[in-house]
Every structure is written in structure tokens, then in C-alpha cells.
Amino acid sequence: MYVMKCSKDGAFTEGELSPYGNIQLSPSAGVLNYGQAVYEGTKAYRKENGKLLLFRPDHNAIRMKLGAERMLMPSPSVDQFVNAVKQTALANKRWVPPSGKGTLYIRPLLMGSGPILGLGPAPEYTFIIYASPVGNYFKEGMAALNLYVEEEYVRTAPGGAGGVKSITNYAPVLKALSRAKSLGFSDVLYLDSVKKKYLEEASSCNVFVVKGRTISTPATNGTILEGITRKSIMEIASDQGYQVVEKAVHVDEVMDADEVFCTGTAVVVAPVGSITYQDKRVEYKTGDESVCQKLRSILVSIQTGLTEDNKGWVTNIN
Numbered sequence: 001m002y003v004m005k006c007s008k009d010g011a012f013t014e015g016e017l018s019p020y021g022n023i024q025l026s027p028s029a030g031v032l033n034y035g036q037a038v039y040e041g042t043k044a045y046r047k048e049n050g051k052l053l054l055f056r057p058d059h060n061a062i063r064m065k066l067g068a069e070r071m072l073m074p075s076p077s078v079d080q081f082v083n084a085v086k087q088t089a090l091a092n093k094r095w096v097p098p099s100g101k102g103t104l105y106i107r108p109l110l111m112g113s114g115p116i117l118g119l120g121p122a123p124e125y126t127f128i129i130y131a132s133p134v135g136n137y138f139k140e141g142m143a144a145l146n147l148y149v150e151e152e153y154v155r156t157a158p159g160g161a162g163g164v165k166s167i168t169n170y171a172p173v174l175k176a177l178s179r180a181k182s183l184g185f186s187d188v189l190y191l192d193s194v195k196k197k198y199l200e201e202a203s204s205c206n207v208f209v210v211k212g213r214t215i216s217t218p219a220t221n222g223t224i225l226e227g228i229t230r231k232s233i234m235e236i237a238s239d240q241g242y243q244v245v246e247k248a249v250h251v252d253e254v255m256d257a258d259e260v261f262c263t264g265t266a267v268v269v270a271p272v273g274s275i276t277y278q279d280k281r282v283e284y285k286t287g288d289e290s291v292c293q294k295l296r297s298i299l300v301s302i303q304t305g306l307t308e309d310n311k312g313w314v315t316n317i318n
Contacts, residue, residue, distance in 0.1 A: 002088045002129040005113075010074035012127065015084055017091050020130055030112025030122030035168040037111035038067035038075075041265040042228075044089040044104040044131070044317070046096045047305040051318040052089055055303045057082045059228045060108065067164035068110055072121045075110060084108070086317045088129040095133045099304055105134040105266070137204075137266040144273025144286040145186040145262065147202065149251060150176045151278075154193040155200060155223075162200075162223035169225075173203045187262075189275065191251060192223070199249040205264035206230040209249055209257045210291050216253070219246040229263040229299070232313065236298050242291070251277060259285050261292035269296035 003023075004015030030036035040060040045053045061081035068075035076084065085106055089096070096104040108129045112122030136142065153176040155169065156162025162169060173188065180188045189207065192198040199218050201207055206227040209216045215237050220226045234244045254260060260272035271286040271293065287293065301307040302314060 001131075002084045002091075002127075004076065004080070004084065004127040006074050006076075006125040006127065007123070012074070012076055012080060015080075015127065017087060023126070023128070025113060026115040028115040028117050030114060030116050031167075033116065034112070034119065035166070036071055036073060036122055037109065037167045038064055038071055038073070038165050039110070039167060040064050040108040040165060042085060042106045042108070043134075043265060043303075044092075044096050044106060045304045046099050046103075048099045051305075051316060052093060052096060053303065053305055054082075054085060054089065054315040054317055056228055056232070056313050057085050057315060059231070060085075063165060063226065063228070064108065064110060067166060070161055070164045071166060073110060073112065073125055076127055081108065082315075084127070084129055086315075088131055089317055092131045095131065097133050097135075102133055102135045104131050106131045134266075137264075137268075137270075144271045144284075146184070147187055147189045147260075147272055147275045148180040148183065148185040149254075149275060149277035150180070150188045150190050151196060152176070153190075154196075155190040155203075157193040158221075158223060160223065163220060163225060165225060170204070177203050185276070189254075192248075197251055199251060199254055200224055202262055205262040205267045205270070207249075208233070208261050208263065208292075209254055210259035210261075211253070211257050213241070214243045214245060215291070216245045216247060216249050218249050227264055229265055229268065232299060233263050233269060233295055235311070236295055237291075240294070240298075255280065255282050257282075257284060259291055261295075269299060 001020045006012040042060045061078040065075045110127050113126035114122040114124030116122045176188050187202045190200045237244050262270045274283045
């Protein structure tokens with residue numbers, strides 16, 4: 001794992017690699033008392049020739065910087081972040097699965113590690129990166145997901161921190177997610193907190209709705225995370241001739257769609273087989289000829305080096 005520290009003045013010391021293990025924190029650390037932390041998720045991919053690739057790590061760095069600003073934290077520079085990710089991936093090279101068998105999930109974490117009892121920014125910050133080999137995010141594997149539209153609980157609200165990858169955005173979804181899973185669903189779709197009529201996102205991924213040649217996704221207005229996979233799929237879809245629209249997506253549009261799919265670093269591009277809303281269940285097109293599968297194939301081919309990267313998205317770290 002990679003560890004780098006920073007005082008409140010914003011100057012990060014030189015980081016270093018160390019064996020993966022527990023870390024020491026004061027009971028009054030900012031991250032424990034006030035949830036002062038943001039994190040990222042990216043992956044290392046093994047090419048068929050054994051070399052390793054990263055996918056748009058500079059965008060993760062920029063997103064962490066924006067999240068840190070929202071949580072009043074200093075953050076590593078883009079170069080510091082990307083270099084640390086590279087070092088961590090190379091140090092864990094033997095844990096990267098073979099091409100087509102999985103990826104190395106890399107978790108950068110920035111937290112207020114210094115002690116602070118009164119409400120305020122921590123006096124010290126720690127930036128850590130660790131990694132783990134992973135397969136499919138959902139237990140269904142590549143099978144289509146069954147989603148449940150949540151009407152009681154909301155994920156975030158206007159003016160909050162829903163648009164950044166703060167740790168405080170994820171624990172609150174666990175209750176609704178656990179309830180949905182106990183009923184046999186894969187995940188939860190959250191609605192806006194004001195009218196509870198407009199789609200936001202799932203517990204850990206963005207959502208796309210397909211109708212004909214139009215692909216719609218909820219606009220990032222401060223309550224929805226600006227996913228890097230989301231951004232990439234939007235560009236790929238536009239290149240393929242689809243009309244891609246960012247807007248407020250009414251739940252009725254979702255129930256009348258041809259296809260629905262989710263995107264994220266962990267889930268990649270996952271097809272949705274059905275959505276249940278107010279006891280009404282709607283099924284969607286899935287399979288090899290679906291828009292979802294076509295876009296996923298293009299994205300994964302770029303990420304794993306199977307096709308030429310003409311967009312400058314891939315970083316070779318060997």
C-alpha cells in the first residue's frame with residue numbers, strides 16, 4: 001500500500017510504499033468524528049501480453065481534488081495522485097488477474113487523520129492507496145440486474161455532498177440496499193429528494209435509459225456523482241451515432257424504456273433486466289444485440305488494450 005501525509009497547510013510529504021496492514025488513528029481523528037474523507041476507485045488491467053494498463057487515472061485525481069475541496073481538505077496534485085496509483089499497481093503486479101479474468105481494483109483514500117474534538121478541519125491528513133484483485137461486482141455476474149425504485153429513503157439532497165465521492169454518501173444507502181436484497185433485488189434506484197419523481201442513481205453506479213436511438217442519463221447537478229465510466233460511455237455512445245442527453249429523467253420514462261443499464265468503475269457496464277416501481281415490474285431488452293452490450297464491448301476493449309486507444313484514455317505503466 002502507498003502512504004503519504006499532509007499537514008493542514010496543504011503540503012504533502014513524499015509518499016512511500018509499505019506492506020499492507022492496519023493503520024493507527026486517534027479516536028478523535030477527523031475521519032472518525034466528522035467523516036472527513038473522500039475516496040476514489042480505479043483499476044489496473046492486464047493486457048494479453050502481460051503488461052498493465054490504467055484507465056483515465058487523471059480524472060480520478062481531479063475528482064478527488066473537487067471532493068476534497070467540498071470537504072475542506074487539501075489533496076494531492078494530479079501528478080502525485082497518478083504517480084502513487086502507478087507505484088501501487090506495479091507493487092501489486094502479481095495480484096492483477098490474467099486478461100479477461102478480472103482486474104486489480106485500486107482504492108485511493110484521503111482522510112482527516114489528525115485529532116480534532118471540536119467541529120473543524122483536521123490538523124493532519126493521510127492519503128492511502130491499497131488494492132485487491134476483483135471479479136464481477138454483482139453476484140449475478142454478467143446476468144441482468146433486477147432493480148427496485150426506493151421511495152422512502154433518499155441518497156442525497158440539493159446542496160449536500162452527493163456529487164462528490166465522500167464516505168458519508170455510502171453508509172446511508174446500506175439500509176435500503178439490504179432491504180431490497182432481502183426481497184430478491186440486485187440494487188436500489190434512488191429518486192430525487194424534493195419531488196421523488198426523478199431518477200438519480202443506484203447505490204454505487206450511474207444509470208442510463210435507452211429509448212430508440214436516444215440514451216438519457218440524469219444530469220449531474222450536485223446530487224449525482226460524475227462517474228468516469230459514465231463520462232466515457234457517453235462519449236462512446238455519441239461516437240456510435242446515438243443521441244446522448246443529460247437531463248432530469250422522470251421515473252415514468254424509465255418504466256417506458258427499451259433498455260436500462262448501469263455504469264461505474266466497479267460494475268463497468270451492467271444490463272438491467274427489470275425495474276420494480278410501486279409494485280409494477282417492467283422488463284427490458286438485454287443480450288448480445290443490446291445497446292448496453294455493444295457499448296460495454298467497446299469500453300472494455302479500450303481498457304484492456306484489445307483495440308487501439310485513440311482518445312488518450314489508457315496509461316501503460318510497464
